[in-house]
Amino acid sequence: MNSMRRVVVTGIGIVSPLGIGARTHWENLIGGKVAVRRIAAFDPGGFPSQIAGEVPAFKITDFVPKSYRKATKVMARDIELAVVAADDAFKDANIQSRAYTDKPSIPAGRFGCNIGAGLISAELNELTAAMHVAREGNKLDLKKWGQDGMGQLTPLWLLKYLPNMLACHVTIVHELKGPSNTITCADASSHLAIGEAFRTIQRGKADLAICGGAESKVNPMGLMRQCLVKRVNTESNESPERAVRPFDSGAAGTCIGEGGGLLILEEYESAKNRGAKIYAELVGFGASQDTHNITDPSPTGHSYGSAIRKAMTEAKVSPAGVGCLVPHGLGIASHDRAEIAGLRLALGDALEKVPLAPIKAQIGNLAAGCGVDAATAVLSLHSGAIPPAVNSNKSSSIERLNMQPTARETKFDVAITSVYSLGGQNAALVFRRV
């Protein structure tokens, strides 16, 4: 058993509403910039919530080798975000993968991949244009659809929307042939994917892995589904920069977003041997499940707290030693209260002292793209700065929490990031300075 194998972070790739590239994201985050705005991708006028964290424009062909440009035609937005984040991560880690050279510096079979994904929405314009051919009034006539309608769709149509295609494109572009997985647990996907990739390296099945997740809900179906389950803020369409207010007494719902956050994890000796820049060591991972109901986290915080506690126990970290915690912090009042209960169970009285960085106020909820939150925790530890809590002015009356409206510079040794999903999956990761 290779339980002694240590795992470190040697590359970070981020595509977020605050920018393309980990550096841009980080600088804007620390600067307190808010990227939640009125939706530009489509006219959101008919929706109760009309705001989102949208990724700035990019051209996907700029992020793949020339020979792969044709394949970008079958990439849903979610896949593009993963591919762009992967390019950023590989370049940051200074790894010469197949994307950049004919002589890759890392054996393909020892490189794993685990990219969390969401429920990818089919592009409505493309599908409806095809359906229009087979319409009978406002209904789709399935006989006509079978005869003439479906033929309007490109033969590879289905492949744009399979969640495992994020990982598949990334493994093909960079030629990664080790264990590959796709976790689909909504907002918890990225953290679970990173945790699972960590285990894969620990047990010796791979020496490196690219892991995290990507998703875009910035499309009509993605937004509608969040409106239907009443998780999004519908009161702040005129003041989007103030809309998401994690742990604030004025919390009135979260907002949708899009992005991708990927880490390159590497076995410690392998990283040292190639002289890699080491951001942090991944020292703890915990996962658990709520059994309260489908849509709401348990108000006791039992399982959320137990995921964080498991990760801290594995990391041998005491609550007082935690220098920064990037929570899920959705800005939904009842959810925030449940999250605080869980944090209280994990951290005890130290909860009031641990600096919290609820970054969704600035970027929205990236769902399966919450790998951005995990990557932010690593950057925070590495650069010795705690991101601001820009909209958490009036702290909730239940607890006094350690949040500041502006970034804080402080050197510390341990960062935690934790999430929970609609559906009750919980995950936490603990990073330590090497």
Add this chain to the structure above:
Amino acid sequence: MDRVVITGLGWVTPMGHSIDAVWKRLLNGESGIARTTLFDASQFPTTFSAEIKSDYRLEDFCPDLSKHQGVGRNTRFALGACAQAWKGAGLDAAKLDLDRVGIYLGSGEGSLDFDAYSGAALASWAEGATSMDSVKWAQVAAEFMNPTRELEQEPNMPLSHLALLTGARGPALNCLTACAASTQAIGEATEILRRGDADVMIGGGAHSMIHPFGVTGFNRLTALSTLNEDPVRASRPFDAQRGGFVLGEGAGMVILETLEHAQQRGANILSEVVGYGSTADAYRITDQDPQGMGAIVAMQEALKDANLGAADIHYINAHGTGTRENDGNETVAIKAVFGDRAKQVPISSIKSMMGHLIAAAGAVELITCVLAIRDNMLPPTTNLDHPDPECDLDYVPNKARSARVDAAMSNSFGFGGQNDTIIVKRFAR
């Protein structure tokens, strides 16, 4: 490292929904494939599928459905399969540390709410339009769409419902690696038990893609058989006249436990999970690597993990989809791994009888391996009438066979190049 055993089995399949009844039908070479009834597929290129039949009643397995109102088709299958496995394993929530009971599924997304979806889209698409009127769409969609039915399309919903059913609060994950998903889920669940992060794991998967856009997607890829005149003969793995797979639906669940936990509670041990291998082709999103390298390494990794040689494997449950590409490549890969032994080891594909359950396929196929070991019986590959020179191994054609099976291998390969192999073995102290 803890040993991991299987103590409970459950499935909901196109051929029935009890372990022994379906097993008997598989050994008889029967079929669960027929004309599609879930929607009007009469003018689709493929008009048949392997549906769960209308005699499946979730209430028969889960009398209390209060926490599961409005669940989608895949969740309905997952709950029934899980209840069977849980009961079969003799588990009692009151006697378990539920923080150490986890779930790892490879479930697919839920079926689209087709009428609401197509209705809202068409109502907001004017004659001659080139794009959706999103303002109008938002108003119509909000009226047409049901929050629960939309939520039930999230791929983590079967997982979340199984947690409510069983009370499991341990590690909980869903992976969706296309047709390899539930094999991967059971493999990863095994790893969670091996490293001591749980005592019990529910592993498996559920999926239904038998809906208009699911069939559309596979028909456009020309992946489905179009033998509309004879559905029962349509799924023909390894046959020279194979022409694509047959879409099925369903769920398979197993209860996995550390050996120590199973023994302490005096559980009936059905099999031991001894090996798991997982790789990526990194070849193309549309095709498998024709050299079969990803599949070869997955099988080799599983053998190494199990500490077994090729000669120790007595049965291979093939991915065997009945597509021209898969069956040829899988044969190439098996030959590369098994060498001289390739022609001696019996291989079969139950997809010939129950179709391809996509994300759930691996779980029902692993259950088949456990039953093959239990009864020393091999299910056949039906419709294997015309030998293909490219597929020249022993596929147990058309008739079940009695044979000593102490260890069996189950292969699953997914679109995009995901390869997963699990090996189960007769349990011996």
